[in-house]
Amino acid sequence: MRLILLVSAWLFCLGAAQASTSPPAPTPSGTRLDHILLWGRGIDQVTSVMAVKLGFQVRPGHDTDGVANRYIRFSDSSFIELLGITRPDPTFDPGMKEDQQALKGGPGSRSFGFRSASLDAIHQSLQALHYAVTPFFSGPDSAKPGWRLFAFDRAPLSSNTFFIDYAASYAPDQFDPTNMDDRRVTREHPNSARELTSIWLVSADAEADRRELEKMGFGHAVSITLPSIGAKGFCVPVGPTALLALQPDGAGLAEQTMAHGGPRILAVSFGVSDLQRARRWAERGYERTLAMYSGLSGESFLAPTQDDLGLSIEFHAMQAGGSPCPSVGH
Template sequence: MAVKLGFQVRPGHDPDGVANRYVRFADSSFFELLGITRPDPSFDPGMKEDQLALKGGPGSRSFGFRSAALDAIHRSLKGLGYAVTPFFTGPDSKKPGWRLFAFDRAPLSSNTFFIDYAANYAPDQIDPANADDYRVTREHPNGARELSAIWLVSGDAESDRRQLEKMGFGGAVPTRLPAVGARGFCVPVGPTALLVLQPDGAGAAAEAMAAGGLRILGVSVGVAELGRAQRWVERGYERRLATYRGLSGESFLAPTRDDLGLSIEFHAILPGGAPCAGASI
């Protein structure tokens, strides 16, 4: 993530053999990176399930929605018949932290949860007086500014679309991603696009399903200057990379599937661009 792709990776913790690290963006979104650090780690049930599904390899099967209205969302989903968990909170501290709930039975093809955290919460910067430190932790050598899309893959994109609509996330737009051999729907979730996809011929989507099934197929990252990000990734992976016209304009795919288990798409930020505005069949 740091050397090959040019992200700034921030410290986390390693309590029971599974260490976490963070890549935080200026739009307040973030990646949480998890890595096994000893032969006998203490997995929570979700981690153990993911390791089995991913056959011990790299990848991701979980993502989260951030909202300040967790109680209302929890009541609404419970009223709709979803098996939601109680709330979990952390860290074990008097300082403001995070609060989340998940599902006993995942309604989507990838596991998901709803989270909120105090405006000043961050494991690497918890003092709101240090505004400059907070800002600097969200600056990346590759120019990344935002997490613009999360791509889910399953054998039935329509099922995910229906579940999202039931949960309150409508406005789905049919779309295709030829770069990974997938088709499905783009669903706007606040400023972010949630792509629910299924294989469309040969390509990364079909290969991911064959290798382990339901998972996060990829993510899209908006950067300040596409050329800088492309040069960084080409140096990191020692190969030339072609650009293509993606949902967010000119884009390129970093060759991350072997080492991260998912694709990372970089694209130039389009001022005022709405999520799913570039989606089409």
């Protein structure tokens, strides 16, 4: 069974995590943001936007019961999973059905994953804090070990999340020494993207997300404002990556997204080795000039992908070392 089937099956029941007076979980060592699940209007539509307009290389996936997936993989081992309906009567599991209802059949993302090699310890600590975590699931369906994950029966954050790890024998194109050239090539993108650096959540209450993240072990939040999208909230470091918990702050993209779609993933940021190349590619794809600005990760630009993808894509120049969150609010 594909990863999306098990993940989404356990992510369909939204709600607040149970209140607890227990101390926060220890910081999950070695944890980082892994990937998002991004629905398109169709699998070819979302593939075309990502490849033609933005310059990503999209890799094949599978078509199971009328829902197809494809992948965009990065040098830092993170990825995007693209999803699309391929027939009029697809078979949805409960998670897929709930996603489609919330997205109203349009594009967008409501689920993302943390990756960690310490799943058992994290699972135990979250259980001790009275989070409604699921049992472990694994795949693919074979004798060969692959990924392991657990999710939540009641989502603690404004968007759905899960924790996942990968066995060394999973995805031969990634780990088989005879396929090293294939692995390298599949992670080279025309727009020069190399790494997923942050995922931006938007809700009506950024402080609620911050509190839950701190309780889960992700502390050290930094207050931020993002005038370019009319948002404020917090930048929370997750290993080398950052999770932004945002809410609308006046008129802007954040307010528009909440008004028309409710809580969801508002944007994803990618570090690129050649920012001007990424900008030229997006400007050709969207036939407009895109302004540069000083973002949380330095010089950046925002591709106008909201109508196409239901979220925004930020590109910024790669930075060596340092914290994924600023030391002071922006």
